[in-house]
Amino acid sequence: MKVTYNWLKDFVDIEESPEKLAQRLTNAGFEVEEMIYQNQHLHHVKVGKIEKIEKHPDADKLQICQVSLGGEHVQIITAATNIFEGAVVPVSLPGADLANGVKIQKSKLRGVESDGMFCSGEELGIDDSYIEGASVNGILILPKEFKIGEDIDVVLGLNDVIFDINITPNRPDCMSVIGIAREVCAIYGKPFKQPNFKYITVGDRASDHIAVERKSKSCSRYMAAVVKNVKIKKSPEWLRRRLFAVGIKSINNVVDLTNYVLVEMGQPLHAFDKNMIEGSTIIVRDAYDGEKISVLNHNTYTLSPSDLVIADKQKAMVIAGVIGGTNSCITDQTSSVVIEAAVFDLKSIRLTSRKIGVRTDSSARYEKGVYFGSAEQGMKRMLSLMCELEVGDIMGGIVDKFDYNPLEKVVTCSCKEIDEILGVKIAQNDIQRILNGLGIDCKIEGGMITAKIPAYREDLENAYDLAEEVIRIYGYDVYDNLSTSLFEKSKVTEGGLDDKTALERRIKNALMYNGFFEALNYSLCPPDICEKLNIQDNRRFMVKIANPIGEDISCLRTTMAHSMLSSLAYNMSVGNKQVNLFESGRTYAPKSLPLAELPSETNWVSMGSTAMDFAEFKACVLSAIEETGLRYHLVRSQEGFLHPGVSADVVDESGNVYASFGQIHPLVAKNYELPKTTMYGEINLDKLIPYKDKKFVVKPVSKFPIVERDLAVVVKEEISNADLMAAIKSACGKIFYDVKLFDIYRSQALGAGLKSMAYNIKLADENKTLTDEEVTEVIGKVLKALKFRYGASLR
Amino acid sequence: MQEQLKQLKEQAMAEISKVDEKASLNEFRVKYLGKQGLLTQILRGMRDVPAEQRPVVGALVNEVRALIEEQLSAKEADFEKREMESELAKNYIDITEPAQGHERGALHPLSKVFELLIDSCVNMGFKVVEGPEVELDYYNFEALNIPKNHPSRDMQDTFFITDNILLRSQTSSVQARTMEVMKPPFKIISPGRVYRNDSDATHSPVFHQMEGLVIDENISMADLKAMLIVLMRKTFGEQTQIRFRPSFFPFTEPSVEVDVTCPSCHGEGCRLCKGTGFMELLGAGIVNPKVLEANGIDSKKYRGFAFGFGVDRVAMVKNGIADIRSMFKNDIRFLKQMK
Numbered sequence A: 001m002k003v004t005y006n007w008l009k010d011f012v013d014i015e016e017s018p019e020k021l022a023q024r025l026t027n028a029g030f031e032v033e034e035m036i037y038q039n040q041h042l043h044h045v046k047v048g049k050i051e052k053i054e055k056h057p058d059a060d061k062l063q064i065c066q067v068s069l070g071g072e073h074v075q076i077i078t079a080a081t082n083i084f085e086g087a088v089v090p091v092s093l094p095g096a097d098l099a100n101g102v103k104i105q106k107s108k109l110r111g112v113e114s115d116g117m118f119c120s121g122e123e124l125g126i127d128d129s130y131i132e133g134a135s136v137n138g139i140l141i142l143p144k145e146f147k148i149g150e151d152i153d154v155v156l157g158l159n160d161v162i163f164d165i166n167i168t169p170n171r172p173d174c175m176s177v178i179g180i181a182r183e184v185c186a187i188y189g190k191p192f193k194q195p196n197f198k199y200i201t202v203g204d205r206a207s208d209h210i211a212v213e214r215k216s217k218s219c220s221r222y223m224a225a226v227v228k229n230v231k232i233k234k235s236p237e238w239l240r241r242r243l244f245a246v247g248i249k250s251i252n253n254v255v256d257l258t259n260y261v262l263v264e265m266g267q268p269l270h271a272f273d274k275n276m277i278e279g280s281t282i283i284v285r286d287a288y289d290g291e292k293i294s295v296l297n298h299n300t301y302t303l304s305p306s307d308l309v310i311a312d313k314q315k316a317m318v319i320a321g322v323i324g325g326t327n328s329c330i331t332d333q334t335s336s337v338v339i340e341a342a343v344f345d346l347k348s349i350r351l352t353s354r355k356i357g358v359r360t361d362s363s364a365r366y367e368k369g370v371y372f373g374s375a376e377q378g379m380k381r382m383l384s385l386m387c388e389l390e391v392g393d394i395m396g397g398i399v400d401k402f403d404y405n406p407l408e409k410v411v412t413c414s415c416k417e418i419d420e421i422l423g424v425k426i427a428q429n430d431i432q433r434i435l436n437g438l439g440i441d442c443k444i445e446g447g448m449i450t451a452k453i454p455a456y457r458e459d460l461e462n463a464y465d466l467a468e469e470v471i472r473i474y475g476y477d478v479y480d481n482l483s484t485s486l487f488e489k490s491k492v493t494e495g496g497l498d499d500k501t502a503l504e505r506r507i508k509n510a511l512m513y514n515g516f517f518e519a520l521n522y523s524l525c526p527p528d529i530c531e532k533l534n535i536q537d538n539r540r541f542m543v544k545i546a547n548p549i550g551e552d553i554s555c556l557r558t559t560m561a562h563s564m565l566s567s568l569a570y571n572m573s574v575g576n577k578q579v580n581l582f583e584s585g586r587t588y589a590p591k592s593l594p595l596a597e598l599p600s601e602t603n604w605v606s607m608g609s610t611a612m613d614f615a616e617f618k619a620c621v622l623s624a625i626e627e628t629g630l631r632y633h634l635v636r637s638q639e640g641f642l643h644p645g646v647s648a649d650v651v652d653e654s655g656n657v658y659a660s661f662g663q664i665h666p667l668v669a670k671n672y673e674l675p676k677t678t679m680y681g682e683i684n685l686d687k688l689i690p691y692k693d694k695k696f697v698v699k700p701v702s703k704f705p706i707v708e709r710d711l712a713v714v715v716k717e718e719i720s721n722a723d724l725m726a727a728i729k730s731a732c733g734k735i736f737y738d739v740k741l742f743d744i745y746r747s748q749a750l751g752a753g754l755k756s757m758a759y760n761i762k763l764a765d766e767n768k769t770l771t772d773e774e775v776t777e778v779i780g781k782v783l784k785a786l787k788f789r790y791g792a793s794l795r
Numbered sequence B: 001m002q003e004q005l006k007q008l009k010e011q012a013m014a015e016i017s018k019v020d021e022k023a024s025l026n027e028f029r030v031k032y033l034g035k036q037g038l039l040t041q042i043l044r045g046m047r048d049v050p051a052e053q054r055p056v057v058g059a060l061v062n063e064v065r066a067l068i069e070e071q072l073s074a075k076e077a078d079f080e081k082r083e084m085e086s087e088l089a090k091n092y093i094d095i096t097e098p099a100q101g102h103e104r105g106a107l108h109p110l111s112k113v114f115e116l117l118i119d120s121c122v123n124m125g126f127k128v129v130e131g132p133e134v135e136l137d138y139y140n141f142e143a144l145n146i147p148k149n150h151p152s153r154d155m156q157d158t159f160f161i162t163d164n165i166l167l168r169s170q171t172s173s174v175q176a177r178t179m180e181v182m183k184p185p186f187k188i189i190s191p192g193r194v195y196r197n198d199s200d201a202t203h204s205p206v207f208h209q210m211e212g213l214v215i216d217e218n219i220s221m222a223d224l225k226a227m228l229i230v231l232m233r234k235t236f237g238e239q240t241q242i243r244f245r246p247s248f249f250p251f252t253e254p255s256v257e258v259d260v261t262c263p264s265c266h267g268e269g270c271r272l273c274k275g276t277g278f279m280e281l282l283g284a285g286i287v288n289p290k291v292l293e294a295n296g297i298d299s300k301k302y303r304g305f306a307f308g309f310g311v312d313r314v315a316m317v318k319n320g321i322a323d324i325r326s327m328f329k330n331d332i333r334f335l336k337q338m339k
Helices: A018-027 A152-155 A179-186 A237-245 A252-267 A348-355 A361-366 A374-388 A417-420 A428-437 A463-474 A500-514 A562-571 A612-623 A666-673 A685-691 A721-735 A770-790 B002-018 B024-032 B036-046 B051-090 B109-123 B151-155 B172-179 B223-234 B289-292 B311-319 B324-327 B333-339
Strands: A002-004 A033-038 A045-055 A063-069 A071-079 A088-092 A107-109 A111-116 A161-166 A211-215 A217-230 A268-271 A281-286 A291-295 A301-304 A307-309 A316-319 A339-346 A399-402 A409-414 A443-445 A446-451 A517-519 A580-589 A600-609 A633-636 A642-651 A657-664 A680-686 A707-716 A736-745 A754-763 B134-138 B165-167 B186-195 B206-216 B240-250 B254-260 B278-287 B303-310
Touching: A002 A063, A002 A301, A018 A033, A018 A161, A033 A500, A045 A152, A063 A211, A071 A111, A071 A152, A088 A446, A107 A612, A111 A179, A161 B254, A179 A252, A179 A428, A211 A301, A211 A399, A217 A316, A217 A374, A237 A399, A237 A770, A252 A361, A268 A316, A268 A374, A281 A339, A291 A316, A301 B240, A339 A348, A348 A361, A399 A562, A409 A417, A409 A463, A409 B036, A409 B333, A417 A446, A417 A463, A417 B223, A417 B333, A428 A443, A428 A446, A428 A463, A428 A770, A463 A600, A463 B240, A463 B254, A500 A580, A500 A612, A500 A685, A500 B109, A517 A562, A517 B333, A562 A580, A562 A600, A562 A680, A600 A612, A600 A685, A612 A642, A657 A666, A666 B278, A680 A685, A721 A736, A721 A770, A736 A770, A736 B223, A736 B311, A754 A770, A754 B151, A770 B240, B002 B024, B002 B036, B024 B036, B024 B051, B036 B051, B109 B186, B109 B206, B109 B223, B109 B311, B172 B186, B172 B206, B206 B223, B206 B311, B223 B254, B223 B278, B223 B303, B223 B311, B240 B278, B254 B303, B278 B289, B278 B311, B303 B311
Parallel strands: A211 A281, A517 A580
Antiparallel strands: A002 A161, A033 A161, A045 A063, A045 A088, A063 A071, A107 A111, A217 A339, A217 A399, A268 A339, A281 A307, A291 A301, A307 A316, A409 A446, A443 A446, A580 A600, A600 A680, A633 A642, A642 A657, A657 A680, A707 A754, A736 A754, B134 B165, B186 B206, B206 B303, B240 B254, B254 B278, B278 B303
């Protein structure tokens, strides 16, 4: 919302500078996001008079001008063609920094010195609506009366400061100059100077000329006034300049006034050419399905019954509150005008504006909410200005159709409640002073506040709202040096991590200590990841975003693999060839598509490596799994994106999978341009939560020594280490303590398809020292068992 | 004989001091203490010593023997020590060779900051509660006093899945879910991932927030200030100050923006904070009683405060990271700097 310093001064006496005012407004909740000084690009630009023009000796297109700046005299070389001797023009001198970014310095043009440059309107940041001649393609020729040598911003009256203020959605009343002015009044404790609402009517009553039928619930109030014998012409300078300051183009006196009132009062208005209204009847109704309307932005829109239109007996004339149609707009031929001031439902306007993609100053205000009384204020202000500018003859009375007249709102609460909410004590007279300053009629008796809320403050409903009004004007700096201790008046509560976060941290740390770096990826992905990952199952059904930024982030991932492999591939592409990464994140599995209920979200830790082999990677996965108390074993993995021969699932005794890992499938490696030996793994964090605690039962340790024996057996390749170890354990019986594979050997001498597996077996008895005979006997049993079950032979 | 012993003693002492290798030490032992050794030979003359002098001479003999033995073992120890020293001098390794096993990795800057923030809050009595990222419109908006088609929805660009299901645009969605199931008094924080339809150097479509909610009987804005100053000091250092500025959120009333003194200049004004000395960091306020009532909490009895902020930004400020997109690139050269 743009308001200007001078415009605010119409309604409140401001003594402080624009900079201080901006600070005070920000501190009161109206953040001034930008201050624009109208003259910020006009320094070093003066009014000059061209006294003599000569041709440049070395350039056909250049002219040498002798220019008077009053006392001073300068020489300007120019290529402009619309200048003449005696012309009064803006002259920019060295140091100038013009609106189009040009910086002026002394220079030589084809050997002749130039002290500066003549300026066009564009270079000064102005156009024809500000001063005649500013839009021509050439130098701005100024009126002869302008004082030679004067600064350009002074003669052009470009001395205002514009505040661009961020208005929060709860304060639609402040999307206007008077709204901000009321806040300024409260901040400085100054009285509000009411705008002029007076006007003189002539002739008949408006209702003799126009009828209004309000046929939609989306319009709670519709006012119409009639002005006859209208003279459409250019607006006076002051009006054009005010609109220019807030960035609105001047069109003609009637349209300019509707815009002026919109900015000043916050009430959108519409002006119809009365002669174009068929049957002299305005009908406010929902659009017909498929109804078409051509509007002032040169587009035609097709409407539906959720859109509101202002129509006559034949046609829709306006998309209500959004944009006017071409069939009834003000033209130079207009002689009779109907002014509309209405209140429309904010949701309806918002919906229509979004749907057709048209946002105007009018819709921007309507969709934030215009209060019931605003229409009347806006209408009266409009008529008063039309009267002042002698636009035409204003008919008596205003046609006013509405369905309710809101009741006056009164909020009561105690001063104590305000203090308790704020946690600081505010004196009663401060509360009263601040609320009254905001236009809230407030009485305090026996500590009880009775506040009559003005109609434009629809946001104020209870003690909390009043507390905020009090503190934002009183000043939040009261908290700066407050030394309340932590939860002074509250009950002690038990804090703690949730189970998932606690386990996640342990697993992340385990991986971090094993050399993995934590990655962070979007949980959004392109729709084709399952093809790339060779995934055939339900994970191919992904949740899609209805309004994505781009296709590459249009779906919610159903697997962690794509993110991890992409991160590894990115690193490969920039030369980081040996990388270990992990990521903790979620996948999102829809229960049905399109979504009828929320998808199930699963927490995972995924891992990837272009540096480790299977054995190393396995150690890291298992060290993470062993953060939990899960009793697991490994089986071959069926996962589509893993190499079927070099991958494993971590399963419990019922076969539930908790993690999968291994070398990626060669197809997947190709799709992601990764080395074939790339490792990927994923751990289902949620499934591990029930096992988050390790349970220990400590058995007493035998005081008798351990006996070790090494044993190497030759077996077929397909016999697994796990099978052999299990057989050794069971053959040793109750004196088994531990077994470890310490060597695998393959050679031609052993024979093809055979391997030698060397184990270190530890035996111990709880009650005695084992004798050599006992040990030999057990090792014999082991050999027999391995031979019987796996065809093993002693090497 | 006494004279002989004295001479022997001096001779032995002189000789042993010259011994400089282990082998000669044994020769010395044999020469003096051996069966045919010099001291033994003198002892053989004992029988010629008058009986009354024997104790004196005997004592002298023992003294000489003890002295020689003492010198011998001292010398021996000395040789052993020197031997070990020369051994140690030869046996050394290059301690700058790479270590075996895995060099440790590092957590992401975001995780580190999350841990710090979460632990600080847990220590103040907050429980960690997480919620779904794909969320019902109801929890993300309606239960927080943001009705459909209300202007306050414009404050965020939301990703929608269907009319009623969206990607949560704020972790505030967990507020309503918590109020449904927990009975006051309680303190919760909800860290997590949020989504907005926005992407540039300072906005990522996927980012992270932490929401805090406290509901009890006597909660005030002063409690909010007291709690946030502790949290911000844990995060940015003990000299950190915070200030409130008025703002608007549909689910808090009064609502404030919380500025934190710039961790680089501590309020003086620098390049990082664009000369203001402060950084806009949190949104906070007293829970709007309408939100309490909508979620089944008696607003006559209970009051609460809530706060929320972008955690990626905290991580960026703390670590001097300029572009939020680099947080999601996973370039190992970036991640290694967190070791």
